[in-house]
Amino acid sequence: MNILVAGGAGFIGSRLCKRLHETGHSFSIFDKVKSHVFPNTCTSIDISNNNLLQQLKTNKEIDAIVNLAAEHRDDVRPKSLYDDVNVEGAKNICDFARKQNITKIVFTSSVAVYGFAPLETNEKGSINPFNDYGRTKYEAELIYTQWQKEDPENRTLVIVRPTVVFGERNRGNVYNLLKQIASGRFIMIGNGKNRKSMAYVENVAAFLEYSIHSNPGRYIYNYVDKPDFNMNALVQKCNGILQGKETIGARLPKWVGLLIGCGFDIAAFLTKKRFTISSIRVKKFCADSTYSTAIEKTSFKAPTPLEEALRKTLQFEFLEDNSDEPEYFSE
Numbered sequence: 383m384n385i386l387v388a389g390g391a392g393f394i395g396s397r398l399c400k401r402l403h404e405t406g407h408s409f410s411i412f413d414k415v416k417s418h419v420f421p422n423t424c425t426s427i428d429i430s431n432n433n434l435l436q437q438l439k440t441n442k443e444i445d446a447i448v449n450l451a452a453e454h455r456d457d458v459r460p461k462s463l464y465d466d467v468n469v470e471g472a473k474n475i476c477d478f479a480r481k482q483n484i485t486k487i488v489f490t491s492s493v494a495v496y497g498f499a500p501l502e503t504n505e506k507g508s509i510n511p512f513n514d515y516g517r518t519k520y521e522a523e524l525i526y527t528q529w530q531k532e533d534p535e536n537r538t539l540v541i542v543r544p545t546v547v548f549g550e551r552n553r554g555n556v557y558n559l560l561k562q563i564a565s566g567r568f569i570m571i572g573n574g575k576n577r578k579s580m581a582y583v584e585n586v587a588a589f590l591e592y593s594i595h596s597n598p599g600r601y602i603y604n605y606v607d608k609p610d611f612n613m614n615a616l617v618q619k620c621n622g623i624l625q626g627k628e629t630i631g632a633r634l635p636k637w638v639g640l641l642i643g644c645g646f647d648i649a650a651f652l653t654k655k656r657f658t659i660s661s662i663r664v665k666k667f668c669a670d671s672t673y674s675t676a677i678e679k680t681s682f683k684a685p686t687p688l689e690e691a692l693r694k695t696l697q698f699e700f701l702e703d704n705s706d707e708p709e710y711f712s713e
Contacts, residue, residue, distance in 0.1 A: 389451030391417035393710035429471035446486035468518035549583030571639035574614035582691035
């Protein structure tokens with residue numbers, strides 16, 4: 383198959399393209415930044431620019447589009463970028479697919495469409511996003527759904543809603559947490575009993591590759607690697623891997639952590655700087671966030687168990703020297 387990967391220069395996209403390369407698929411990338419891994423197959427195009435997208439040329443007929451391009455950070459400014467990239471980008475992808483007679487799209491959405499969801503929310507959960515990222519991801523889902531409905535007998539749409547994705551080279555929230563633990567300065571906020579669903583980047587990439595072989599129809603999947611860790615277990619496992627001793631260390635009550643987060647919010651507003659601590663990140667840290675997934679009903683098997691994925695990430699980031707490797711910044 384020949385796959386067009388939008389956002390293929392990013393964290394998940396780079397891993398997906400490596401898998402496609404290893405499994406013998408042809409692929410091309412377009413992204414607003416150059417791919418560190420496959421620069422010769424990457425065209426510099428911003429998904430929000432429909433004129434440039436329509437001029438995109440590939441060497442072979444495209445069998446499927448995988449769209450990973452998104453604005454996703456908590457602090458995107460101006461906020462209109464969420465709509466420009468996530469919503470208008472979806473419209474542009476669908477226009478391109480229509481003109482090129484492409485009948486298969488795999489779209490990476492997010493569990494952010496559920497907002498602060500009940501525990502073990504599945505794909506039928508209520509849509510209730512609390513931020514512009516979640517809102518625009520769901521609006522994009524509706525645009526892709528309309529595209530699929532135009533020719534349901536021939537078109538395939540797979541919507542993948544990953545939970546928080548971590549792995550080697552990522553510089554998002556999970557990395558910031560792991561870095562704090564590795565430094566020995568980590569302080570647990572709250573009682574640590576809240577559980578978190580997580581997803582390892584290699585497993586997400588493997589499922590996206592699996593999804594391109596889907597038959598016509600519309601499919602929605604949460605992506606979660608089970609079993610879920612609670613924060614106490616996560617910190618203990620990290621310390622066990624890093625230090626050989628499963629400890630947790632100091633704690634702060636949740637209300638104190640929120641107060642500190644608000645202080646950093648004020649500092650960020652006054653200085654126009656970004657900080658790794660904020661009130662919304664404290665809220666996310668202390669919240670339960672677990673999901674169930676219909677993937678369990680498919681034949682897909684994740685290549686890397688979650689605890690092994692955590693070990694590989696910690697080894698790569700904090701026990702080896704990989705300073706020359708590219709980094710990917712996300713939430």
